[in-house]
Amino acid sequence: MAEAICLFTKGTIIIKSPKKSPIFLRMIVLVFAMVCGVYICSVCLNQTNFGTTSKLLNVEINKRHCCDYEVDRSQTPYAHYPKPETFSRAECACNPVRYFAIFSMQRSGSGWFETLLNSHTNVSSNGEIFSVKERRNNVTSILTTLDRVYNLDWFTSASKNQCSAAVGFKWMLNQGLMENHKEIVEYFNNRGVSVIFLFRRNLLRRMVSVLANSFDRYAKLLNGTHKSHVHSLEEADTLSRYKPVIDLSSLVTDLKQMDQRVSEALEYFSSTRHIRLYYEDLVKNRTKLVDVQDFLRLPQMELTSRQVKIHKGPLLEHIKNWDDVNKALKGTMYEKFLHYNDY
Template sequence: MAEAICVFTKGSIIIKPSKKSPNLLRMIVLVFAMVCGVYICSVCLNQTKFGTSSKLLNVQINQRHCHDHEVDQSQTPHVHYPKPETFSRAECACNPVRYFAILSMQRSGSGWFETLLNSHTNVSSNGEIFAVKERRNNVTSIMTTLDRVYNLDWFTSASKNQCSAAVGFKWMLNQGLMENHKEIVEYFNSRGVSVIFLFRRNLLRRMVSVLANSFDQYAKLLNGTHKSHVHSVEEADTLSRYKPVINLSSLVTELKQMEKTVLEALEYFSSTRHIILYYEDLVKNRTKLVDVQDFLRLPQMELTSRQVKIHKGPLSEHIKNWDDINKALRGTMYEKFLHYNDY
């Protein structure tokens, strides 16, 4: 646009520049603001990326630090570093933990065996947690319970959570284990859970123990109190006075069913890392406890229990209709149970 020329006086000329467009000024300010904004955002983004990288680096360093312990490479899938939600492991955060489950049947010595394990400074075995039906209603409730146990967020009197080197529990075969074995085997293998099978060789003795324990649940022979396990000779003698009558018509069938259940469990969980124990072997040969500690990669300790055995001596002293049982099993594959030298 041409500049305006104003004549005020004769012989004087003033040249007045025209006013700039306000829209142009606004555009210049807007562009400047956008450039500044882009610059600031790029700086913040770089700082965020650096912070995230630093955090990831720290996590990687911590994980690497926890795995610096001398662990056999073959054992790596079975070594864990839990991060509980309910407490901090503090200085034990990098202590490796191994997961285990004791698979057994009622009255097979699992309670006694678990007290032996829990006498170890670094073992937390949390009892028969699936005795509560709600915890085994379906696969989801089972997995949720297992996660809590192995994350060290399950608290019992046996818990040594902060510095536990091995954590587990005992699981009876009739507590949802066999019905959901496929999902449980998959869980055990994916989480690196080691399985300890514990059974009785003499199934007739187990039958006596089951019947006597069932009777005491109603009779409550110990001053009106039912006890599945006792800690004194006097209590053991009181409970052993009861001699059950065994049903002859179903005897062989029940023994066969027990054997079948044991064989199925061994087959179902054969793909897991496992060890097979028998109650009678543990009683007669305490070096078996050394094998268990080696299996769980624990420092060796002398394991002890306060539990007292209830049914001692020959079976003939603990079965009321012994003569009939003796005749019924003669010549069968179960005759060995009659005179099996358990102890």
């Protein structure tokens, strides 16, 4: 068998083989060339991968920074740019959003007021979300719910599009708000949440509304249906026919407790950015709604509501034992409620 001899001199390969085996020589050269080619390719690929990996590791993602130069610097902590987990704000990503919460008590006009706010194109007020007990079981559940609302991941029939400029809800004082006020104040101040206080001056009228609404829960005067708010004069007239009897033994105490509850709320949340409103003022002076829009830094719009007031006219027309109530409050600090109208 013919033999081939390979000599390596100064990096040059010299192959000597018998003259009688040219095919064998060509095969050796071909195999050697293939081996060298595979080796060189593998080295090149490794170098390419390393370089690519290094470049990827060194790449910094520059997030788009949103800045509204028209926003007053004092308002910067209250202008937010949420990043919802459930959808993309797309072209609205740099539209500033302001967070708010309406603090109120049942039957104080908060439902009517919220419909007014939601008639604004840029407002999404999500209703009484803490009426569900599971959401207010403890501070953790409360803060988790707040995060969802203010991150725009809370969806209700009131929710607008991703370009909403003000997002919030209404929160009754008896829905875990007062018991957890310290943690909530801290959260609101850290997140830049503004508070809208909405109360009723005439607490006696509020009492009448509460009693009438409680009665209708069982009586269901509107064709077997209970409605806390109505949208027609006929429905309002039907509900207003019921005249509650006021418990005289606890009347003054009940009014005092309501008054104290309001005072405590104003004190607990005094360190937040807030505005104080009264139902009677909103009814009599619609320019108060301009103040609200300014407070939320919204473009001015005419706000409307389809809700109809149920108890109109003087209180004596809505309390069955009016004469007794009148006597019980004479000479007290609550005597003013007897003739104070909010229509």
